[in-house]
Amino acid sequence: MAYGYYPGCSLHSTAKEYSMSLKAVCRKLNIELNEVEDWNCCGATPAHTTKEELGVALAYSNLVNASKQGLDNVLAPCAACYNRLKNASYAASHSPLLEKRMNELTGGKVEHDIKVFNILEFFRDIYGQDNLKTAIQKPLSGFNVACYYGCLLVRPSKVVNFDDPEDPQSMDELVNLLGAHAVEWSCKTECCGGSHAIPETDIVLELGRRIFSSAQSQGAQMIAVACPLCQANLDMRQEQINKKYKTDFKMPVVYITQLLGLALGIPSAELGLNSHFVSTQELAKI
């Protein structure tokens, strides 16, 4: 099976273990990923909060490239990239005037319908839960996982049209399928502060504190994510949270693809489990 693939900037740097684990999982499952040729940054929050057209055009430009390549679908593992690409596709398909403007700005055209999907959607709807089930070699039994979706996978629901925006289930189902236990908790879709980590760090520390408290109170041993920004904000800043609030969180924040890889019997070194700030030692022992 071959699918279009948009890695986005983070997967080449701060989220390299997301990319490593995704590629290892795909190799194992014989899934071929065709990278969108000469892809550019989707613009993330800085673009659409600075100039409306810039925010759409930077993302749209990648759909133009994908269209030239003849790709019918594009997997965007980063939740922020996924959200921006979906938004560009939605905005252009709902406004002929905007579509014309995007064609002018990018000097190209999206010739056919391109479906953009996120990592959870990919494994649930495209690869299929039944196929996954048969591939599991080492069930992750005994682990309690808080599935953290954050904002951009599920909101705005009108645009992304994926799962329940208040109580999504796709990651929980996947985690349970891998043999672990997805806990019930209240911060599934609470915001981590996103790109405020650098300019407004205090906000991100407070939001992180709330997320960890909720996960811990429900007996979670780790948090599973599908977004590089959520991962960075919770993993890299966990020590700062502990220092500021005198807490003692030691909670690994792992990508869903890392958990998937472990269950498929892939060695932890190939999944980048040593790249985290908070130790993932317990998991690596599987």
Added chain:
Amino acid sequence: MQLKLDNNVSQFADEIEALSGLNLYDCYQCGKCSAGCPVSQFTQESPTRLIRLIQLNQKETVLNSKTPYLCASCSTCSERCPMEIDVAKVMETVRILASREGVKPAVKEVVNFSGAFLDSVKSNGRLFEFGMTISFNLRNRTPLKDAMLGPVMLQKGKLGLFPQSIKNKEKIKNIFNNSSYFEPKEEKKEH
């Protein structure tokens, strides 16, 4: 806060509608957006209050508010609004309008971050995180901010030391140079 009311109360709300297509008269201040807002505790004006100020034509107060800059664009407000107002887009619209009108940003750090981020994308087509962080720190005059994270990130291979460039940089330059503040709107809605 002192409000200066005039007979032209709809002016600012109409301007916002012309730019964004959002009809803010639909808002009846139920407060659901502010109740779910993760950053409202850090701001002076809650989303509900900011919209009310727009309805009351308080343009200066709104353009100088911190709220639109502290908005994390999580869209919880938009998702929950019973009148389907895209509140996150209201925040975005106010921010872009303030920038277009040359109003000094109420939270300069957030604007500096966006500037450093977009400069990086404009020159290479992709974000160069290491360079962007240094550029942000210099703009912000906080040269050592987050410096302790750097060595660990380097050690773990999470920080590229050189930017990645795309081939078609001309396309990116064209997008940056010719993008407008607001998108063209099909037609004005009746209300």
